[in-house]
Amino acid sequence: MANSSESRTELYGQTFIAGLWRENPVFRLLLGMCPTLAVTAAVKPALTMGCCVIFVLLCSNIIVSLMRNLLKPHLRILMFALTISTFVTIADLFLKAFQPRMSEVLGPYVPLIIVNCIIICRAEACASKNTLFVSIIDAIGMGLGFTLTLCVLAGIRELLSTGKIFELQIMPDAFVPWAAMSMPVGAFITLGLLLALVNALTKRQKT
Amino acid sequence: MSKIKYFIQQSWLLIVASFCFGLLIAVTNAALSPRIQQNEKDKLNNLMRSLISDANDFQIAIEQVEIPAEKGRVQTTDVYKALGDDGRCAGFAFIAVGSGFADKIKLVIAVDGKCEKFFGFKVLSSNETPGFGSKIADDDPESDEDFADQFKAAPAQALELIKTSKIEIIKKIDSQIVAISGATVSSDAVVKIFNTYTDKIREQLRQKGLIGSGKQQ
Numbered sequence: 001m002a003n004s005s006e007s008r009t010e011l012y013g014q015t016f017i018a019g020l021w022r023e024n025p026v027f028r029l030l031l032g033m034c035p036t037l038a039v040t041a042a043v044k045p046a047l048t049m050g051c052c053v054i055f056v057l058l059c060s061n062i063i064v065s066l067m068r069n070l071l072k073p074h075l076r077i078l079m080f081a082l083t084i085s086t087f088v089t090i091a092d093l094f095l096k097a098f099q100p101r102m103s104e105v106l107g108p109y110v111p112l113i114i115v116n117c118i119i120i121c122r123a124e125a126c127a128s129k130n131t132l133f134v135s136i137i138d139a140i141g142m143g144l145g146f147t148l149t150l151c152v153l154a155g156i157r158e159l160l161s162t163g164k165i166f167e168l169q170i171m172p173d174a175f176v177p178w179a180a181m182s183m184p185v186g187a188f189i190t191l192g193l194l195l196a197l198v199n200a201l202t203k204r205q206k207t
Numbered sequence: 208m209s210k211i212k213y214f215i216q217q218s219w220l221l222i223v224a225s226f227c228f229g230l231l232i233a234v235t236n237a238a239l240s241p242r243i244q245q246n247e248k249d250k251l252n253n254l255m256r257s258l259i260s261d262a263n264d265f266q267i268a269i270e271q272v273e274i275p276a277e278k279g280r281v282q283t284t285d286v287y288k289a290l291g292d293d294g295r296c297a298g299f300a301f302i303a304v305g306s307g308f309a310d311k312i313k314l315v316i317a318v319d320g321k322c323e324k325f326f327g328f329k330v331l332s333s334n335e336t337p338g339f340g341s342k343i344a345d346d347d348p349e350s351d352e353d354f355a356d357q358f359k360a361a362p363a364q365a366l367e368l369i370k371t372s373k374i375e376i377i378k379k380i381d382s383q384i385v386a387i388s389g390a391t392v393s394s395d396a397v398v399k400i401f402n403t404y405t406d407k408i409r410e411q412l413r414q415k416g417l418i419g420s421g422k423q424q
Contacts, residue, residue, distance in 0.1 A: 070220050075221055079221060082224055083224070083228070094239065096246070097239040097242040104332060179338030180338075
């Protein structure tokens with residue numbers, strides 16, 4: 001009995017950690033590249049996007065997990081898309097109502113969460129096969145992993161392109177802002193370098 | 208009959224889920240739409256107020272003015288009348304849209320009560336290149352070289368875009384607008400938007416008797 005409880009706790013722990021590092025959606029699975037590159041010019045929009053993804057991921061995982069035994073195999077993708085698009089629309093409306101500035105900055109990238117591979121991947125790989133609790137933990141882990149990755153990327157880009165983070169001056173006055181970092185080229189370079197770093201760390205862990 | 212039964216067996220979950228999700232979105236939309244509309248209205252009012260400092264309140268003066276757009280299309284805009292403390296007309300403002308470098312540029316343009324000079328413009332939305340085209344929205348009070356400043360008190364007539372780095376020309380108030388270095392397309396887009404809208408709006412204001420023969424209504 002104690003053994004089964006321990007193994008369950010371990011499963012929950014591993015599911016949560018997987019999203020943060022081992023199966024990090026951006027660095028390890030290379031999913032959700034579109035928002036990763038598009039909304040990471042500054043930390044605030046990246047954080048907002050991360051919160052939206054956590055909300056949608058959590059809600060869709062809960063719904064998919066609850067109806068997993070009722071899903072017909074050939075209709076499951078349709079059901080996933082329906083569920084995800086509902087919660088994305090709700091997230092978009094909330095953002096427009098309570099964070100209009102962020103809604104403008106994020107523009108079409110909030111509605112585009114509908115086609116974000118992370119959410120459909122977790123619905124298919126986890127929520128449609130696991131219990132409600134595991135699905136919730138998976139959604140939180142994956143969502144946090146995605147949000148943290150976005151914030152790291154956005155932090156580096158914002159710091160180098162403006163010298164500030166969250167409107168706070170970090171770099172000395174002599175620092176010359178590197179405008180390219182706020183443009184797509186900056187997103188590609190930063191993501192490439194971070195991927196190389198994560199790959200090097202993973203390789204070292206294995207050896 | 209068996210076909211209908213098969214259809215319902217296969218798709219009942221989809222039908223029920225569509226209904227429930229649709230209802231959820233409808234309820235959320237109904238609950239939040241007044242707030243969303245208020246946010247949009249507040250943003251427009253704040254931008255117009257920052258352009259027309261004497262304005263106390265705004266009301267729609269002319270609805271749905273037709274403006275010729277690209278490819279033979281027509282777009283419409285409302286003209287807002289700014290009312291001062293004593294209720295007199297402090298100016299007019301309208302939303303103007305045109306193609307920029309990357310996407311559409313949406314501006315709020317303000318003119319004085321006689322439609323003789325511009326009060327300036329504010330960017331409502333744009334997706335111009337950060338660090339270059341995005342400078343159309345820069346409004347630094349300490350800077351002498353702000354692109355937007357050139358429109359303040361400029362005559363409300365056809366504007367011309369020029370390229371120079373001479374600060375005295377940039378600071379001079381006339382119908383010549385100096386392009387942002389490295390963002391000629393965005394600068395040109397703003398000037399084109401001004402030129403497309405100004406004449407049409409003035410014509411409409413005159414037709415409605417809101418300006419003309421030096422008398423204000």
